[in-house]
Amino acid sequence: MSDRARLLAEHLRHRRLLGETEVFCEPGMREDILTRAESLTRKAGRGQATEAVTGAARVSTAASTAGSTIAAPLDRELERLAREGPTAEILGIEDLERLKAVSDACTRCGLHATRTRPVFADGSSTARVMCVGEAPGQKEDETGLPFVGRAGQLLDRLLASVGLGRSEVFICNVLKCRPPANRNPSPEEIESCSPFLRRQLSLVDPELVIAFGTFAARTLLNANESLGRMRRQVHQYEGRPLVVTYHPAALLRNPGWIRPTWEDLQRVREILDDGARAAPGDNHG
Ligand code: SF4
Numbered sequence: 001m002s003d004r005a006r007l008l009a010e011h012l013r014h015r016r017l018l019g020e021t022e023v024f025c026e027p028g029m030r031e032d033i034l035t036r037a038e039s040l041t042r043k044a045g046r047g048q049a050t051e052a053v054t055g056a057a058r059v060s061t062a063a064s065t066a067g068s069t070i071a072a073p074l075d076r077e078l079e080r081l082a083r084e085g086p087t088a089e090i091l092g093i094e095d096l097e098r099l100k101a102v103s104d105a106c107t108r109c110g111l112h113a114t115r116t117r118p119v120f121a122d123g124s125s126t127a128r129v130m131c132v133g134e135a136p137g138q139k140e141d142e143t144g145l146p147f148v149g150r151a152g153q154l155l156d157r158l159l160a161s162v163g164l165g166r167s168e169v170f171i172c173n174v175l176k177c178r179p180p181a182n183r184n185p186s187p188e189e190i191e192s193c194s195p196f197l198r199r200q201l202s203l204v205d206p207e208l209v210i211a212f213g214t215f216a217a218r219t220l221l222n223a224n225e226s227l228g229r230m231r232r233q234v235h236q237y238e239g240r241p242l243v244v245t246y247h248p249a250a251l252l253r254n255p256g257w258i259r260p261t262w263e264d265l266q267r268v269r270e271i272l273d274d275g276a277r278a279a280p281g282d283n284h285g
Pocket residue numbers: 103106107108109110111112118175176177189192193
């Protein structure tokens with residue numbers, strides 16, 4: 001499949017995942033899309049080509065209607081969508097199921113090429129507490145679930161110590177795809193993936209957020225401070241308390257940090273018991 005055909009298939013798939021029933025385009029572009037979709041059908045007959053045709057069948061026959069055109073040249077728009085995805089549309093997705101479907105198909109950053117599968121989230125969509133980590137590791141990449149393996153088991157024990165079961169929290173990461181060899185996320189990858197996290201936060205609407213580790217805290221607080229400094233106070237993210245603590249994987253390497261992490265989670269417990277939205281702190285987000 002040529003690059004142009006692949007981009008077209010990707011674009012139409014994105015639009016369909018976003019629940020759109022029509023793709024509006026300039027009259028000349030409509031013919032271009034249909035011609036390419038037919039060509040894809042002949043060449044491949046299955047997979048992306050089928051999806052492209054399914055999407056192309058939705059290309060509006062009213063494409064010449066005034067006001068229904070897109071301004072950018074078709075190829076540039078397709079390239080942008082395949083590379084970045086439509087941020088504004090991600091932020092407008094109205095349920096977690098569809099948001100997950102879009103993240104499963106996401107190619108906004110280069111990590112899509114090396115992931116086994118994206119890791120969207122685990123836990124309750126009506127949770128009082130949302131736990132945000134850094135990125136999937138090897139086990140997460142294999143299973144599609146966040147915080148599994150030894151770090152996940154430690155997280156479960158820490159949460160249980162303050163009376164929170166995994167089913168009572170919503171757990172996700174800043175990045176939905178694993179960085180190769182568990183390297184640190186790049187700023188570009190965080191920026192590309194953050195619309196998914198922001199939308200998860202607004203859809204789950206937890207009473208309180210826990211940022212596990214430096215990357216989660218810096219992303220949510222839009223800060224560049226050390227974890228030690230960020231731990232010193234309860235912050236705010238869009239009107240809800242945000243507690244910063246160590247990442248469970250760091251605790252495995254530095255058991256001496258388990259005690260301060262437990263103290264951070266005690267603070268979480270106290271805030272929840274007091275009524276989370278009333279807790280003081282800085283406003284971020
Ligand atoms: S890490 Fe995020 S932005 Fe990058 S491909 Fe995965 S889901 Fe998309």
